[in-house]
Amino acid sequence: MKSKFLRYLLMGLFVVGILVVTGCSDNSDTAGSDSGDSGSEQTDESSEERMHLRVFAPTFTTEPPTDDSPVLKKIEDYTNKKITMEWAPNSNIDDKFNITLSSGDLPHVMMVPGKSPSFVSAVEDGAFWELGSYLEEYPNLSQANEIIMNNSSINGDIYGIPRTRDLGRNGVIIRKDWLENLSLEKPETIDDFYNMLKAFSEEDPDGNGTDDTYGMVVSKYEGPWDVMQTWFGVPNKWGEDESGELYPFFMDDNYLESLNFFKKLYDEGLVNDDFAVMDPAQWSDPVISGEAGVQVNVLDEGHRIQEKIIDANPDNADPITVIKTVEGPTGLHNLPTSGYSGMLSVSKTSVKSEEELKQVLDFLDKMNDEEAQKLAENGIEGKHYEKVDGEYQSKVKDDPALQAEVDGFNQMLMYIPEAKSIKPDSSPLRELETQLKVENEDIVVANPAESYISEVYSKKGQQLDNIILDARIKYIVGQIDEAGLEDAVERWKSSGGTEYIEEINQLHQDAQ
């Protein structure tokens, strides 16, 4: 009796086991065939002849729009394509990109986060189309900014349409109410800048009678140091000497001077002393809460900070102002951004023929049209936004469900030749930010080596960068002195830096 029961039990278990195993293999089979012929198979009547495009894009929200979003339907109608979005969280987009690469099944259009070694090697292995020769046929794509195109190219070849951004986005965000309390002017030179930080730290700019403020907030993110050193005339990553040779920025004569300035700020307590460990996500908090008066960041953070200050204290109606840069010993300089944030590349595994490529490029081109930009960024008029007396009013702000239909499609936008979507009402501060971005373009320091792909750097870049960047932080906080700085440079050279310089110069000569 007992043994019989046991036997049935065992048989039952075994059957379940088999089912699990075969069930798994079945699933993977169907999944495989699904993705295999998804390009040709269309059940949707209205889109019978539409080309099916899979698009890999980052999402900043946990709930990106689904494929039945009405906005996506409109975009599909406008571009005459059938689109499936493949979202990946922006926080680990690099990992997701690499994993997608290694899966061998690349979506038609891929957002490439940057010119990472894995992207470059995939390009060398023929994973993506070279687009340079096709672009002139398309009304929008042909008008792309040449500097940005060059920056995003691989040694001059274009393997992706850059998602263009303002080149002159960097600036300085200042608490305007503090300036007014101390009757200071906006700083124009580095000395002014220093005096302002000093006053913000020591002269009680918020007028509450206690010594609870400091000058500038910096976080673990090292961007502000990069920006500020260009004020002193330090080149952007690579400088060019009289004979046309390229040299890395930290070998510039002005580099030490800029570091000494940073060190002075740190020693005198004008910068938060925990900057080397501060979480970048909290970077703006001290400015909002009135602990720090200055932040060197992208200009558009200015109005975000402003809105949060006003939210907390409506009486403080105009607390923020921005400037583009301050004048150093060699004039006005600012650090540009690369001018793009990732690019949209077309994979050769999904897009097999030139005809298909032209269809994809047609899609990318159309995404730059005004209507497509509005759809992807603002949504559908009347549903996601409306115009009241010609003024734009977003309706998604207080409606998460509605927001989830739009939020994220702007990741497919390249803004070539320019952004045409509707911007929310502009405040004086936003207008100032926009104006400064344009002015910045005249004073930004270009990186002559931006498009060069160095083999040494792709292998050891992270370690090389860390040697120099860590030394910079250590020098600022006083862990090492000038001799330690020189040691770091020597270590950089011996860890592959010397070959790196040679390689970059070789590429530079070839490009001339």
Next chain:
Amino acid sequence: MENVHENKINSVGQQKKSKWSQILKEKWLYFMILPGLAYFIIFKYVPMWGIIIAFQDYSPFLGVWQSQWVGLEHFQYFFSNPDFLRLLRNTFILALYDLVFFFPAPIILSLMLNEIRLSAYKRTLQTFVYVPHFMSWVIIASISYVFLTTGGGLVNDLIARFIGTEVNFLSSPEWFRPMIIGQIIWKETGWGTVIFLAALASVDQEQYEAAIVDGAGRFRRLWHVTLPGLRSTIVILLILRLGNFLDTGFQQIYLMSNSLNRSVADVFDTYVYFVGITEGAFSYSTAVGLFKSIVGIVLIVGADRFAKKLGQSGLF
């Protein structure tokens, strides 16, 4: 005696046959192994052949089949790399600290818990010491930041009040290792008591009674009854721990490292991440990971042999 002898003769002749017939007889029992076997083959052994890319110049797009074969090049590069010694040193010191300071902690705590008489109190306490285990490293890193940062951190405020100066826990290389070990002790000690408490429950109560009759006090009983009862558990856990000796916990180290303490914070795990995932050098980082696993195997087998030499029961 004779009976045993006979059996032996029989079994030599029929060994092969009887083995199969026995399996056939118990076939349903053996069938039960299949799901487990399938699990290990599909999810553990098959993926293992992926380490082949450590010997290739792997490009994700070309895949394993088309990538170029380079043999031991990545290993040579790794061992001759100036970073190698630094990584080895940092990893070893952290692992050693972990072994010396963290490994005994759960033992001590479970001995202490074991001495509590009021069982309701003991149970409540046990539950509370488990809690930190369920917090993620991100949360613990944030808590550490709030407590330890200079200029407003709770601990540093206290220290400044007593000594006058603040201590740079988060950004000084000297404090990095103590801080890491401290976090591990805080997070994992309670959880680590589970196994020891289970082992303690199986210690024969009669031994305690006998010891009491012999006039042994609390510490005598602890020393002569409880600890020997735990010995084999401790040895086995130690051997298992040695197997992951070089696993320093990527998340924790990654979250706590910064430009100022990187000289001591760079370990194999973070190196593999930076080089492999963020720079896309998959082959190279696989080679580094493989090296780490080999060290793990050597340590685990070595420790097992050593334990057996000392007369303890080992793992295999």
